[in-house]
Amino acid sequence: MASITYDEGAHLLRRMGFGGSPVEIDEVTLLGREGAVDQLINYEQIDNRAMDDLLRNSFDFSDPVDSPRFNRGELQRWWFTRMTYTRRPFEEKMTLFWHNHFATSASKTGDLFIYNQNLMLRSHALDQFDNLLLRVAQDPAMLLWLDGVTNVRGKPNENFARELQELFTMGITDVITGEQNYTEEDVKEIARAFTGWKFFHPRFDPNPYSYQFIMVEPEHDNTIKTIYDGTPWARTGNLSGEDVIVTVSARRATARYLVKKLFEFFVYPLDGSAADKATIEKFADVYMNRNHSIKELIRAIFTSDEFFSDRARFALVKSPVEIIVGAIRMLGARYNPGTSAREGASNNTLAAISIFLGQELFNPPDVSGWKLNLGWINTSTLLNRFTYADLLVVDRPRDLNAPGLWLSHEQLRSFAKKNSKKTVKRLLSTLGPLDVGGEMIGALRAYLERDDQGNAAGFALDDLTVDKKVRGLIHLIMCLSEFQLN
Amino acid sequence: MRVTRRQFIKRGAGMVTVGMVIPKLLLSDARAEQIEFTPHRKLVVIQLAGGNDGFNTVVSYTDSRYYSLRPTLALRETELRTADGASTIISNQFGLHPAMAEIKHLYDAGRVAVVLGVGYPNPNLSHFLSMDIWHTADANGAGSRGWLGKYADLALIGQPNLTAASIGSLDLPKSLGADRFVVPNIINFSLYNFLADPNYPGDYNNQLNTFNFAASRTMSAGSFIGAVNSTAFESVRGAQQVQRSVSAYKSSVSYPANNPLATGLQMVAQLMATVPEASLLYVQLGGFDNHSNQIGDKQGDRSNTRVGDHATLLKWFSEAIKLFHDDLTEHGLADEVLMLQWSEFGRRPGENASFGTDHGTAAPIFLIGNPVRGGLYGEQPSLAPTELDPAGNVKFRVDFREAYATILDQWLGADSKAVLGAQYSNVGFLG
Numbered sequence: 001m002a003s004i005t006y007d008e009g010a011h012l013l014r015r016m017g018f019g020g021s022p023v024e025i026d027e028v029t030l031l032g033r034e035g036a037v038d039q040l041i042n043y044e045q046i047d048n049r050a051m052d053d054l055l056r057n058s059f060d061f062s063d064p065v066d067s068p069r070f071n072r073g074e075l076q077r078w079w080f081t082r083m084t085y086t087r088r089p090f091e092e093k094m095t096l097f098w099h100n101h102f103a104t105s106a107s108k109t110g111d112l113f114i115y116n117q118n119l120m121l122r123s124h125a126l127d128q129f130d131n132l133l134l135r136v137a138q139d140p141a142m143l144l145w146l147d148g149v150t151n152v153r154g155k156p157n158e159n160f161a162r163e164l165q166e167l168f169t170m171g172i173t174d175v176i177t178g179e180q181n182y183t184e185e186d187v188k189e190i191a192r193a194f195t196g197w198k199f200f201h202p203r204f205d206p207n208p209y210s211y212q213f214i215m216v217e218p219e220h221d222n223t224i225k226t227i228y229d230g231t232p233w234a235r236t237g238n239l240s241g242e243d244v245i246v247t248v249s250a251r252r253a254t255a256r257y258l259v260k261k262l263f264e265f266f267v268y269p270l271d272g273s274a275a276d277k278a279t280i281e282k283f284a285d286v287y288m289n290r291n292h293s294i295k296e297l298i299r300a301i302f303t304s305d306e307f308f309s310d311r312a313r314f315a316l317v318k319s320p321v322e323i324i325v326g327a328i329r330m331l332g333a334r335y336n337p338g339t340s341a342r343e344g345a346s347n348n349t350l351a352a353i354s355i356f357l358g359q360e361l362f363n364p365p366d367v368s369g370w371k372l373n374l375g376w377i378n379t380s381t382l383l384n385r386f387t388y389a390d391l392l393v394v395d396r397p398r399d400l401n402a403p404g405l406w407l408s409h410e411q412l413r414s415f416a417k418k419n420s421k422k423t424v425k426r427l428l429s430t431l432g433p434l435d436v437g438g439e440m441i442g443a444l445r446a447y448l449e450r451d452d453q454g455n456a457a458g459f460a461l462d463d464l465t466v467d468k469k470v471r472g473l474i475h476l477i478m479c480l481s482e483f484q485l486n
Numbered sequence: 487m488r489v490t491r492r493q494f495i496k497r498g499a500g501m502v503t504v505g506m507v508i509p510k511l512l513l514s515d516a517r518a519e520q521i522e523f524t525p526h527r528k529l530v531v532i533q534l535a536g537g538n539d540g541f542n543t544v545v546s547y548t549d550s551r552y553y554s555l556r557p558t559l560a561l562r563e564t565e566l567r568t569a570d571g572a573s574t575i576i577s578n579q580f581g582l583h584p585a586m587a588e589i590k591h592l593y594d595a596g597r598v599a600v601v602l603g604v605g606y607p608n609p610n611l612s613h614f615l616s617m618d619i620w621h622t623a624d625a626n627g628a629g630s631r632g633w634l635g636k637y638a639d640l641a642l643i644g645q646p647n648l649t650a651a652s653i654g655s656l657d658l659p660k661s662l663g664a665d666r667f668v669v670p671n672i673i674n675f676s677l678y679n680f681l682a683d684p685n686y687p688g689d690y691n692n693q694l695n696t697f698n699f700a701a702s703r704t705m706s707a708g709s710f711i712g713a714v715n716s717t718a719f720e721s722v723r724g725a726q727q728v729q730r731s732v733s734a735y736k737s738s739v740s741y742p743a744n745n746p747l748a749t750g751l752q753m754v755a756q757l758m759a760t761v762p763e764a765s766l767l768y769v770q771l772g773g774f775d776n777h778s779n780q781i782g783d784k785q786g787d788r789s790n791t792r793v794g795d796h797a798t799l800l801k802w803f804s805e806a807i808k809l810f811h812d813d814l815t816e817h818g819l820a821d822e823v824l825m826l827q828w829s830e831f832g833r834r835p836g837e838n839a840s841f842g843t844d845h846g847t848a849a850p851i852f853l854i855g856n857p858v859r860g861g862l863y864g865e866q867p868s869l870a871p872t873e874l875d876p877a878g879n880v881k882f883r884v885d886f887r888e889a890y891a892t893i894l895d896q897w898l899g900a901d902s903k904a905v906l907g908a909q910y911s912n913v914g915f916l917g
Contacts, residue, residue, distance in 0.1 A: 147777045147840055155839025159777050162845075166612055184611065184877045317710055356677065358656045368614050371657065374630075377714055378658040378671035379721035383678060386697075390681045440700060447696040452688030454695070468686045475682065476696050481705065481715040 004029050004036065007433055008308055014486050015266050015316075016040045016302060017089025019326040022430065037302045041126065041295060043088035051085040058337050058346070064112040064208050069340045072111050076351030076361050079118070081337045083325045084350070094125040094298070096321065097265055099361070102136050102168060103369035104145045106362040113141035114362045116209060126295035129258065129287070130249040133168065137241060138213035140199040146367065148197050153221040161191035163367050164244075170253040175260050176277050181253050182228065189225040194241040196220030215241075249292055255284035262297070264372060267307050268315035279306055314485040317373040320357030322486055323385055324350050327392060327478060330431055332411055338403025347403035353391070356384040377484070389478030393471040409463070412470045420448040420459040423470065427477055434482045448473060521640045521900050523649070527857075528765040528819070529893065530754055530810075531634070532747070532827045533659060534803065536774030537613065539796055540832035540849025544600060544866075545581045551869035555836045559781055559843065561791050576600075577862060584792050585801040588808035589852070596860035597811070598852060599915035601889060603867045605848030605882025609831065613775070613845070616830040621660035623887050623906050633890055634766060635664030636905045637898060642766070643667050648727055650766035651757065654750030659768055668720040669766075675732050675753065680722045697722060731760040739813040741806075747771040748806035755813040758823070773799055774829060778840035788841055803827070807854055824897050824916075825854040828886065835869050836878050847875075848882035851889060853915050857897065863913050888913050 004012070009029035013020035017040070020028070028036040039046075059078050060069045083092045098121040106114040117139050124132045136142050137160070143149050146160035166172055170181040196219035199211050226236040227244065233251055235243065248254055259280050263270055270276040283300060290296035301307060318326065328335055338346035354360060358381045364370055395406040415430065417423045424444045428434045436444075448469050451457040459465065477483060546552045547563040566574045566581035574590045575581040580600075582590050592598045606625070610616045618627025631639075634650075642649045643666060651670040652658050662669040672678050682693040701719035705712035735756040741748040750769035757764040773795065781794035807825065814820040832849025848867050867873070867880035874880060891902035891910035896917045903909050 147842075150778055150838075150840035152839055157777060157838050157840050157842075158844050162611070172612060172615065188877075315710070317714065356673070365657065366613065373710060374713055375657065377717055378652075379668065379717055379724055380671045380673045380678060381656065382714070382718055382721045383680065383725055384673075387677065387679075387681050390683065394683045394685065396685075440703070443696055443699045447692055450692045452686075452692075454691060468683070468689060471683060472686070472689055472693060476693065476700070479697055479718070480700055481711050481718055484714045485711060 002032050004033055004308075007313075008033075009036070010433055011308075011313060012036055012040070012302070013089070014322070014326065015093075015307075017093055017329075018083060018322055019330045021330060021332055033303050033308070037299060040090045041299060041302070043091045046088050048087050051082065051087065054085055054337075055081060058339050060340050061115075064115075070111065070115075072106050072114075072362060073348050073351065074340060074346075075106075075111060075115055075118075076354075077337055077346065077348045079361050080321075080325065080348075080350040080354070081335075083321065084328055084335050091122060091125065095122040097262070098125060098132075100265070100364065100369040100372075101261060102142065103364035103367050104141050105364055105366075109141040109144045111362075112209065113139075113144060113211075116211065117141040118362070126293075126298065129254075129292040129294055130245060132294065133249060134242065134245050136168070137164070137194070137245060138197065138199075140211050140213075143197060143199055148194060149199075151191060151195050151197065152219040153192075153195050156188065156191035156195055156221070158187050158191045160194060162187050164190065165248065167368055169248045169257060170251060171257045174253045175256040175280060181251075185229070186227050189227050189239075190244050192221040192223075192225050193227075193239045193244045197241060252284060252288065255287040255292075256280050258287065259283040259297070259301075262301060263306075265316075267301060268312045269373065314482070316486045317376050318484055318486040319370070319372070319376060320354045320359035320381075320385075321361070323357065323478075323484070324354055324388060327389070327431070328405070331392075331407060331474070333392060333405065333407045334400075334411075335405045336401070336403045345403060347405070349391070349405050353384070353388050357381050357388065358384075382484075385484065386475075386479045389475045392478070393475050396467075407471070407474070409466065412466050412474075415474075416461055416466050416470050418461060420445040423448060423459070424473065427470075427473055431474075431477050431483060434477070434480065436480060436482050440480070444473060444476060447476060520643070521904075523641045523645060523763075523765075524899050525649070525763045525765050526822045527897050527899065528758065528767070528823045529634075529898065530751075530823060530825045531661065531768045532751075532803070532807075532825060533661075533768070533770045534774050534799070534827060534829040535617070535770055535772040536776070536829070537616075537831045537833055537845055538774045538799075538829035538849060539776060539780065539843055540846075541835055541843075542780075542796060543583050543586075543800065544576075544602065544850045545583065546579060546866055546869075547575070547581050548579050549869060552835070555869060557837070558788060558841060559791060559837045565792055579866070580862065583797065583800050585797040586804040588804040589854075592808065592811065592854060593860060597856060597858060598854050598860050599858045600850050600852055600862050601884055601913055601915065602850050602862060602864035603848045603880070603883030604828075604851045604864060604886050604889065605831070606885055606887070607882070609847040609879065609882065611831065611845040611847075611877070611879075613830055618660060620828060620830055620886060621663070623890055630660065630663045631665060632659070632661035632663045633905055634661045634768070635667070635669065637894065637900055638662065638664045638667040638669060638766065640904065641898070641900065645763055647763040648724055648757070648761050649763045651724075651764070652768040652770075653753045653757070654746070655770045659770065662766075662768055668717050670720060670724045672724075672728065672753065672757075675728055675756070678725050678728050680725050694722075727761070728757075732756050734760045737813050737816060739809050739816065741809050745802045745806055747802050748809055751806050751810035752813070755810055755817070758814070758819055759817045771799065771803060776833070776842045777838065777844060778842040780842045782841055794841075811855070821856045823855050824857045824893065825852075826889070826893060827852040827854070828889075832880075834878050835874070835880060847879040848884075851886070853889070857916060859915050859917070861915075863915055884913065885910060889915075892916055 009025045064070045086092050124135055147157045148160050151157040165182050196216040198216050199213050201211050225239045228234045286300040287297050340346050397404050397406055415426055417426055449456050449459050545561050553560045568584055568587035574584050615627050621632045622629055623633040651672050653672055658671040682690045705715045741752040754767045776796050780796045781791045782788040783793050814823050828851050833843035833846040837843055864884040887906055888910045892912040894900040894902035894905055
C-alpha cells in the first residue's frame with residue numbers, strides 16, 4: 001500500500017469532503033490511494049457520536065409543526081453543523097451531490113418533506129442507482145415538486161416525466177453519441193406510467209414525519225404505453241412507473257450521463273475529446289458491470305489516475321458550501337451553532353452567508369440544480385466570498401462558549417511563524433496547499449511587514465501583529481483566485 | 487437569516503473607504519472591432535423565468551378555440567377588466583390579462599409594443615435549453631457567450647465607469663456572458679463592497695493594494711482561474727464606484743417591498759440616475775412555470791380566473807414597470823430607456839388537470855418605453871387543431887432574433903449581423 005503525497009491527500013479531502021486540517025491530511029496520506037478512498041466511502045464504520053451528540057443538543061425537531069424550532073433556517077443550520085463537524089465528510093458531500101442532482105426546493109415542498117428527502121438521500125447515497133431513483137420518484141417532496149400528485153389518468157402532468165429523463169438520468173442527448181435519447185411522445189407516455197402516484201400519513205401513526213407512498217388505483221392509467229419506440233430499449237405494455245425506472249436505469253445513456261455529472265462535480269470538467277469520451281465509457285462500464293452500484297462507480301472514480309492527475313488538481317471552482325465549511329475545517333476555526341432551545345441562542349451565520357454566495361441549501365434555483373464552477377462566480381458572489389473571509393477573521397467574542405464563528409487568538413498564534421515568509425507559507429499550505437508563485441508570496445510578505453502608512457516596518461511576532469496582520473493575511477489569502485478553486 | 491444579513495451589511499457601514507489607485511486595465515487588445523458606445527440609448531431587459539403563459543397574457547377573446555382548449559383557465563371577455571373595472575381590451579381581437587392595469591395604461595399612451603407569436607424554429611420544451619437559445623441567440627443554445635455579452639465585448643470595453651450590470655439576482659444571466667468584458671452582477675448595493683477588519687482601519691489600504699496586486703496578475707485566458715481573477719478585479723473596482731455613486735439617488739416614487747421585480751427595477755433606476763454611463767441593465771422575475779395553481783385563490787377556489795399565481799406575477803410585472811417608468815420620467819431619463827421583456831417559451835394552449843399549463847412554444851413579448859412605437863406586431867399563432875404540433879403547441883410567427891436585431895440596429899447602433907451571426911429583418915417597433 002503505497003502512501004500518497006500530502007498534496008494528493010489534501011486534494012482527496014477537499015473533493016470527497018470539505019478539506020482537512022493538516023493532521024487529517026497526514027492521516028489519509030498514510031493509507032494510500034485505495035485505503036484512503038475505502039475509509040472515506042465506508043463511512044458507516046466511522047464513529048460519529050460526537051457530531052450526533054452535538055446535533056441532539058443543538059436542535060429540537062421533535063415537532064415539525066413547532067415552527068420556531070423546525071423551519072427552513074433551522075434545517076440549514078442543521079446541515080451546516082453536520083458538514084462542519086462530521087467525521088464522515090463523504091456522506092455529507094455525496095448527499096449534497098444528490099441534492100443538486102435531484103434538485104428540489106422547500107419553497108414548493110415545505111420544510112418537513114425536504115427534510116425527509118434529505119434523510120432519504122443520505123441513507124441511499126451509495127445505493128444501487130435504480131433503488132435510489134425509485135425512492136426519489138416516490139418521495140413526497142419530489143411528488144410535490146414536480147407535480148406528481150396532480151398527475152392523474154386522463155390528464156397527465158408531464159413535469160416529472162420530462163425531468164426524469166432530461167436531468168435525473170440520461171439528458172436530452174447522449175453524452176457520447178449526441179443522439180436524441182427520447183422524444184416528446186416518450187415524455188407523454190412516461191407521464192401516464194406515473195399517474196396516481198401519491199403519498200399519505202398513516203392514520204394512527206404517532207410519528208409526524210412518517211409519510212408513505214401509495215399508488216391510487218383509480219387515478220392510475222392502466223392502459224398500454226409504448227416507450228422508446230423503434231429503439232433497442234423499446235417497451236410496450238401496461239407499464240408502471242417502476243418499469244420505467246428499471247428501463248431508464250439500464251440504459252447506457254444513463255450510465256454516461258451520471259459519469260459526466262460525477263466527474264464535473266468531483267473530478268474535472270469534460271470536453272468532447274476522444275480521450276474524454278474514452279474516460280466516460282470506462283466508468284460507464286463500471287456502472288453497467290457492477291449492477292448500477294453508485295458505491296462501486298464512486299470507488300472507481302476516486303481511485304483512478306484521472307482523479308489523481310495534474311489535470312484534476314484545482315480544476316473545479318469551489319461551491320459556496322466548500323468555501324464556507326472548507327475554511328472552517330482547514331483553519332480549525334470555531335463554529336458554535338448554539339441551540340434552538342431559547343430565543344437568540346442559536347447562530348445561523350453559515351447558512352445565511354451561503355445564500356449570499358449563491359447556494360441556499362434546500363432551495364436550489366430550479367430543478368436543474370446549481371450551475372457549478374464559473375456559475376458560482378460573478379462580481380457579487382465574489383465580493384460576498386471576500387466578505388465571508390472578513391467575517392471569519394474579524395469576530396473576537398468575549399464569551400468563547402457563545403454561539404458564533406471565529407478564529408481564536410491561540411489558533412492564529414499557531415499559524416504565525418518567526419518571519420513573514422514562513423508565516424505566509426504556513427497559511428498558504430493550511431488553506432490549500434495553494435501554489436501562488438513567488439511574486440504573490442512576496443506581495444503577501446510585504447503586506448505583513450507594512451505599517452499603516454504603507455511603509456515597510458518589518459515583522460514581529462507579537463500579539464498586535466497576530467491580531468492585526470495574521471487575521472488580515474487569512475482574509476487576503478481567502479480573497480485570492482487560487483483559493484476559489486478546488 | 488435577517489440577523490446575519492444585517493451583520494453582513496452593518497460591517498459595511500462602519501468601514502472607512504479610502505480612495506484606491508486603479509491599476510492599469512488589461513484591455514489594450516480589444517479595440518479592433520469596437521462599435522460606438524451610446525450611453526443615452528439604454529436597454530433594460532426583463533426576463534420572466536419559467537415560461538410565461540402568453541395565451542393568458544394577451545388574450546384572444548374572440549377565438550372560440552381558446553375557450554374550448556381552456557375550459558377552466560380561459561379569461562372571458564367580461565373578465566378583461568382591472569380591479570377598478572377598467573377594460574383591458576386593446577383591439578377587436580385581444581385583451582391584456584386583467585392584472586396588467588398599468589401596462590394597459592402605458593399601452594393606451596403608445597408606450598408599449600406587443601409582438602405576437604414570438605419563438606424560433608424547432609422549439610425546445612426544456613426550460614434550460616430554450617433559455618440558452620434565447621440567451622445566446624444560437625439555434626442550439628451553444629456556447630457561453632450571450633447576445634448582450636457579444637454586444638458588450640464590442641461596445642463597452644474600455645469604458646472607465648460602470649456601463650452594464652445584472653441586478654437583483656444571485657446569478658449572472660447567460661445573455662450577459664462575454665469573452666472579455668466582465669458584466670457586474672449586483673444583488674444589492676449595501677453588500678457590494680470590499681471590506682476589511684474595522685478594528686484596524688489604518689490597514690485598509692494595505693489590504694486593498696495587496697488585493698489589487700493579486701487581481702491584476704495575468705492568468706491564463708479561458709481558464710477558470712483567469713475568469714475568476716478578472717471578475718475579482720472588476721468586482722472591487724465596480725464596488726468602489728457603486729459605493730461612491732448610488733447614495734446620491736433621490737426619488738419620490740415609492741416601490742413596494744413585496745414586489746421583487748420592483749425592488750430590482752428600483753436599483754436599475756438608482757444606477758441610471760447616478761451613473762450616467764449605466765446603460766445595459768438586466769433584471770429577472772421567476773415563478774412562471776405554472777404547471778399547477780395558475781388560477782385560484784389560497785383556499786383553492788378556482789371560480790375566479792383573475793386571481794392565482796399567474797395573476798400575481800403579472801401584477802408585479804405591470805406595477806413594477808409603471809413605477810420604474812415614473813421614476814425614469816422624474817429623472818429625465820424616460821426618453822433614453824427601452825425595455826424588453828422575454829420568457830424562454832410560452833405555455834401550451836390546452837390546459838392540464840392541475841389548473842395549470844405545460845411547456846409551450848411561441849408567446850408574445852413586450853417592448854416598453856418612450857422610444858417604442860406602440861401597438862401590435864407579429865401575428866397570433868392559430869389554435870386550429872391542424873395548426874398545432876403533435877404536442878399540442880402552436881407554430882411561431884416571429885423569430886425572437888428579429889426583435890434582437892431591431893434593438894441592436896435601431897437602438898444600440900450595433901450591426902446586428904455581427905452580434906447575431908446572421909441577418910434578421912426588423913420588426914418595426916422602433917424608429
